[in-house]
Amino acid sequence: MLQSLVYMSSATEPFDDNALEDVLAHARARNTADGLTGLLVHRAGRFMQLLEGPYDAVLSTYQRILADDRHDEVRLLAEESIHTRRFPDWSMAYDRGTEGTAVPEGFSDFLAAGDRSADTSRSRELLRWFRNHPMAAPDAAKGKHRREA
Numbered sequence: 001m002l003q004s005l006v007y008m009s010s011a012t013e014p015f016d017d018n019a020l021e022d023v024l025a026h027a028r029a030r031n032t033a034d035g036l037t038g039l040l041v042h043r044a045g046r047f048m049q050l051l052e053g054p055y056d057a058v059l060s061t062y063q064r065i066l067a068d069d070r071h072d073e074v075r076l077l078a079e080e081s082i083h084t085r086r087f088p089d090w091s092m093a094y095d096r097g098t099e100g101t102a103v104p105e106g107f108s109d110f111l112a113a114g115d116r117s118a119d120t121s122r123s124r125e126l127l128r129w130f131r132n133h134p135m136a137a138p139d140a141a142k143g144k145h146r147r148e149a
Contacts, residue, residue, distance in 0.1 A: 003055040005079040006123045008048045009071040039087045050123050052085050078123045
């Protein structure tokens with residue numbers, strides 16, 4: 001059995017294309033070494049990630065994410081045991097804001113092209129929701145009077 005979890009978080013600072021490519025390179029190397037696969041999606045200052053792999057590796061990676069200063073408001077959305085990986089190749093998708101732009105190597109076209117999978121699991125549905133719904137600013141819950149200008 002494998003473990004799968006989905007979390008969402010807000011970025012504490014904006015990520016540009018170069019920073020996202022650095023995140024992809026680091027995460028891909030680390031996750032591959034730990035036997036993890038999944039999908040990391042970045043959009044409008046938020047991250048949603050599905051991690052899957054050996055139980056201990058998934059949980060220790062999630063603990064690192066909880067302690068990572070680049071993440072705020074980390075929320076576990078789904079956790080389950082699975083028999084088969086949903087994303088056998090780890091990839092990352094992000095909203096580049098430009099339609100028709102080629103997807104860089106190692107990145108997924110999940111946000112632009114959508115999800116063609118027949119998988120109706122809760123985890124997959126959460127990723128679809130993240131793709132299809134507009135995102136409020138990460139600090140919106142603080143109220144207008146507490147947001148930084």
